[in-house]
Amino acid sequence: MAKHIVKQGDCIESIAFEKGFFWETIWNLPENAELKLERKDPNVLLAGDQVFIPDKREKTDVCATEQRHRFRRKGVPSMLRIVLEDEEHKPRTGVQYTLEIDGQLFSGETDAEGRLQHPMPPDAKGGKLIIGTGDDQEEHELQLGNIDPIAEISGVQARLNNLGFDCGEVDGVLNAKTRTAVERFQQEYSLPVSGEIDQETRENLKQVYGC
Numbered sequence: 001m002a003k004h005i006v007k008q009g010d011c012i013e014s015i016a017f018e019k020g021f022f023w024e025t026i027w028n029l030p031e032n033a034e035l036k037l038e039r040k041d042p043n044v045l046l047a048g049d050q051v052f053i054p055d056k057r058e059k060t061d062v063c064a065t066e067q068r069h070r071f072r073r074k075g076v077p078s079m080l081r082i083v084l085e086d087e088e089h090k091p092r093t094g095v096q097y098t099l100e101i102d103g104q105l106f107s108g109e110t111d112a113e114g115r116l117q118h119p120m121p122p123d124a125k126g127g128k129l130i131i132g133t134g135d136d137q138e139e140h141e142l143q144l145g146n147i148d149p150i151a152e153i154s155g156v157q158a159r160l161n162n163l164g165f166d167c168g169e170v171d172g173v174l175n176a177k178t179r180t181a182v183e184r185f186q187q188e189y190s191l192p193v194s195g196e197i198d199q200e201t202r203e204n205l206k207q208v209y210g211c
Contacts, residue, residue, distance in 0.1 A: 001031065006049040009125055012042035013078050017122035019053050029054060041211050044149050078124075080144070081117040083210075084110050084131065091115075092131075101127040101144070120144070150206045153178070156197050159209045160185060 004015055016023040026032065027042045031052035039045055080101065084092040091114025099106040099118060102125070106118045120127075127142040143162060148155035154172040161167050165181040165188075179195035186193045189204050 001055060002053045004051045004053050006045045006047055006051060008047045010045055010047075011122075012045070012051070013122040015051055015053075020056060021054070023122070026051065026053065039149055044147055044155070044211055046148050046152060078120055078122045079117055080120045080124075080127075081115065081210075082129065084114045084116070095131055096133055098130040099127065100129075101142075147211070150202050153197065156182070156202065156205060159205055163209060 004010075004019070006015075012027050013023045016026045019026075023042060027036060029052055035045075035049060035051065036042075039049070045051075080099075084095060084097075086092055091112070092110055093112050093114055095110045095114075097108065097110065097116060099116070101118070101120045104120075108116060110116050124144045126144055129140045129142055131138040131140070140162075143158060147158050150156065150159070152172065153174055154170050157167040157170045157172070157178055160178075160181045161170065163185070165185045167178045167181045168175075174197065182197060182201065183193050183195045185191075185205065186195075186201060189208065191201055191204060
């Protein structure tokens with residue numbers, strides 16, 4: 001059994017992928033029960049968290065000779081899911097998009113719920129989403145596996161940035177720009193406008209963002 005110290009951008013899926021395990025194996029270890037209780041979401045860890053990694057067990061697969069076999073590790077790849085909404089929070093259906101993840105390109109249209117989803121490597125760090133065509137294109141930078149817990153100011157900043165409420169640099173400081181972004185979010189979602197990151201704001205932000 002070994003300890004992995006979480007770095008910025010790590011999540012249980014990327015750690016498990018790097019170490020050669022299924023993410024459920026790592027997440028459900030009794031030694032990680034306290035971390036699981038505190039973070040609740042395997043995709044949202046904080047730099048400095050400790051994740052216990054079990055010792056590897058050798059596994060032997062016997063194959064008939066002169067035959068070709070294809071093996072795929074269960075749980076790989078991960079899935080990226082995004083929901084597009086308009087200013088009234090209604091789904092943007094049938095919108096053309098291009099998605100780039102670590103150099104891989106995908107394209108398609110959003111479904112009736114405004115959703116798009118594509119497989120991605122568990123250790124993917126960033127991407128770009130281009131919505132629409134021609135002069136109506138929108139371009140969004142994506143941070144993948146780089147979201148701190150919602151309890152941290154940095155976690156609030158990253159979620160607000162990805163939702164289009166500009167906080168500037170994700171630095172964990174409740175500065176004037178972050179307060180303005182919080183106010184805009186509170187106004188947009190009919191919350192008391194204070195610029196403070198209270199529990200109601202955190203819960204609504206987590207629900208809107210999805211984690």
